[in-house]
Amino acid sequence: SLVSSTEMLKRARKEGYCIGAFNVHTMEMLQAVVEAAEEAESPLILQTTVGTVKHLGPEYVAAIAKVAAKSVQVPIALHLDHCHDYELIERCIQAGYTSVMIDASMHPFSQNVEQTKRVVELAHRSGVNVEAELGKVGGVEDELVVAEEDAVLADPTECEEFAVLTGVDTLAPAIGTAHGMYKGEPKIAFSRLEQIAGRVGVPLVLHGGSGIPEEQVKRAVALGMAKMNVATELRIAFSDAIKQVFGENPQENDPRTYMKRAKQAVKAIAQAKMAMCGCVGKA
Numbered sequence: 001s002l003v004s005s006t007e008m009l010k011r012a013r014k015e016g017y018c019i020g021a022f023n024v025h026t027m028e029m030l031q032a033v034v035e036a037a038e039e040a041e042s043p044l045i046l047q048t049t050v051g052t053v054k055h056l057g058p059e060y061v062a063a064i065a066k067v068a069a070k071s072v073q074v075p076i077a078l079h080l081d082h083c084h085d086y087e088l089i090e091r092c093i094q095a096g097y098t099s100v101m102i103d104a105s106m107h108p109f110s111q112n113v114e115q116t117k118r119v120v121e122l123a124h125r126s127g128v129n130v131e132a133e134l135g136k137v138g139g140v141e142d143e144l145v146v147a148e149e150d151a152v153l154a155d156p157t158e159c160e161e162f163a164v165l166t167g168v169d170t171l172a173p174a175i176g177t178a179h180g181m182y183k184g185e186p187k188i189a190f191s192r193l194e195q196i197a198g199r200v201g202v203p204l205v206l207h208g209g210s211g212i213p214e215e216q217v218k219r220a221v222a223l224g225m226a227k228m229n230v231a232t233e234l235r236i237a238f239s240d241a242i243k244q245v246f247g248e249n250p251q252e253n254d255p256r257t258y259m260k261r262a263k264q265a266v267k268a269i270a271q272a273k274m275a276m277c278g279c280v281g282k283a
């Protein structure tokens, strides 16, 4: 069955590796990352955005994830990404999500604390992991849009206070990464991350994982990032594979044919990310 992500992430931070958290939008994408994790003997976090939860329904997602968890040896957690809607968080927990993100980072500090605390109280009753965000991660992720000039780095003192005040299990401090692909390379504020990691003991979460070069991922992981979110690269791989099938054969009309290719493409990306996260063999 699905497990909470709390223990797997604590261990990852302690032992200095990172767990890949993959945003999936279809059953085939979910199956692709599950296969990758099983072959890599890696713990896995499956996650869905609010948009995907609304598109598929949390009960469908949870049902498929539960079947996946039963069919493999590696531990799997199911996480709700960037949610700002308390009722939806409640519904996902009821459906069987084992981890949720309350993203109130658009609000002032005190409001972010209050909203996160409320979700921590709710989630911990069911042993569900809670992630929150400080600062603002730039870029576009689903319904969440933050212009580059509006992105804000997390403040180390606020991070420390926030962790104490909320009792949050995992923290996503904005350190200069962004959702989507980068123009050139990301400018990660490593010294800022080091200061935050020095003051916050909970596992840290790296958002905007698509497009970050391997050396930078490894540096961030060495400084305390224990979960890396990957969304855009999976969607691109999935869509490009399908486009390629139709490019080769515009008459193609068997979903199994093009989904199979899409699945292989997603699996390859997931495998590469797990390798750079250092979570291979950690299940």
Ligand code: 13P
Pocket: 023, 081, 082, 141, 178, 179, 180, 181, 206, 207, 208, 209, 210, 211, 229, 230, 231, 232, 233
């Ligand atoms: P990318 O789309 O850059 O991989 O970011 C994913 C993410 O942070 C999901 O929360």
Ligand code: ZN
Pocket: 082, 137, 141, 179, 207, 208, 229
């Ligand atoms: Zn994110």
Ligand code: NA
Pocket: 178, 179, 180, 181, 182, 207, 208, 209, 210, 211, 212, 232
């Ligand atoms: Na990115």
